[in-house]
Amino acid sequence: MGRLHALDAVRAFALLAGVVLHATLSFLPGFGATGWPIADRSPSVALAVTFYVIHIFRMTLFFTIAGFFARLLFHRRGARAFVTNRALRIALPFVVGWAVVIPFMLLAILWASRAAPPVTIALPPPPPLRVPLTHLWFLYTLLLLYAVTLGAKAVVGRIDKTGAAARVVDVAIDACARWSVLPFVLALPVFGAFLSMDDWFRWFGIPTPDQSLVPPLAAAVGFTTAFTFGWFLHRQAHLLQIMERGWVPHLAASIVITLACLAIAGPSPDFSAGATRFAVSYAFLYALVSWTWTFAIIGLALRFFSIESARMRYVSDASYWIYIMHLPVIFLLQAALITLPWHWGIKFTLILAGALPVLFASYHVMVRRTVIGKVLNGRRPDTA
Numbered sequence: 096m097g098r099l100h101a102l103d104a105v106r107a108f109a110l111l112a113g114v115v116l117h118a119t120l121s122f123l124p125g126f127g128a129t130g131w132p133i134a135d136r137s138p139s140v141a142l143a144v145t146f147y148v149i150h151i152f153r154m155t156l157f158f159t160i161a162g163f164f165a166r167l168l169f170h171r172r173g174a175r176a177f178v179t180n181r182a183l184r185i186a187l188p189f190v191v192g193w194a195v196v197i198p199f200m201l202l203a204i205l206w207a208s209r210a211a212p213p214v215t216i217a218l219p220p221p222p223p224l225r226v227p228l229t230h231l232w233f234l235y236t237l238l239l240l241y242a243v244t245l246g247a248k249a250v251v252g253r254i255d256k257t258g259a260a261a262r263v264v265d266v267a268i269d270a271c272a273r274w275s276v277l278p279f280v281l282a283l284p285v286f287g288a289f290l291s292m293d294d295w296f297r298w299f300g301i302p303t304p305d306q307s308l309v310p311p312l313a314a315a316v317g318f319t320t321a322f323t324f325g326w327f328l329h330r331q332a333h334l335l336q337i338m339e340r341g342w343v344p345h346l347a348a349s350i351v352i353t354l355a356c357l358a359i360a361g362p363s364p365d366f367s368a369g370a371t372r373f374a375v376s377y378a379f380l381y382a383l384v385s386w387t388w389t390f391a392i393i394g395l396a397l398r399f400f401s402i403e404s405a406r407m408r409y410v411s412d413a414s415y416w417i418y419i420m421h422l423p424v425i426f427l428l429q430a431a432l433i434t435l436p437w438h439w440g441i442k443f444t445l446i447l448a449g450a451l452p453v454l455f456a457s458y459h460v461m462v463r464r465t466v467i468g469k470v471l472n473g474r475r476p477d478t479a
Contacts, residue, residue, distance in 0.1 A: 162325025
């Protein structure tokens, strides 16, 4: 199997979509009432919907691609090299990135606190083993998934030495894909997790595990399902062709189901937890649409971005660095603008127009031809 440029593009899209998502945070209606100080005076329902839609699929998409590439790396290099590679390219950026970005994020939060709105919404108590993982939680979660996967693979390998169990899973996934029911099947685990959570904030879908070393149930189930599916997807790469052929119906279904979810949940954030009208229907629709979006985006990328492109490869390489470093930049720009009496459209544009050039420039100057680039992307310092 040669390099899958389309899947590189999907991974970059998932990371860069996170930059856009976090740029909307200060404009979410009512967000400041929860105690978050970077709350703009010009809230936007349109940006709330943007946040909502991106949040539906982004991390399910990312962990599916992560599982695919994890198995590719494991079977290309072996277990020992896999562990070494992941320690260098995931664990090290997690530790160093956290130490670097946290002070600047705190600076932005303290700066914004000068104009923080009063807290009127009570949130639940902090989770156990509370640690501010911030946006780097995805690296911590990846490390957990790698450990669980390697452990499970070792146990299953001892019990099922012929690989019969994996072949049964292969047959089941292939059958579900050919009968166009795979998104429904993949939605079931996180649907069940949603229903079991009494403190589920439904508007925010799968909760972001950014505040604790113990991920919330829906996050643990949802991202483990996505990573595992990506792992098995690599075992049957012909399924990518089915996804490519089905990108149009999956996209159409995603739009329709997303509109249905918004009709139930509303276009603005709801910070209340607990049972609501249509809770069961909403839980299933949300779980389902996260997968129809994932299939649609992967299929679309395979259809239009499979040809090698130097420009796309550059963006793909840069996206990892940009995502690690973007949040302090976004927060500082948001903090600088929150008290200005300008329309949210002007502020949001300025935030992205200010952050992205700085982040891309920092990648080009500080990362691309340096040892940092070699750590993040496996590129030698002297490569272009």
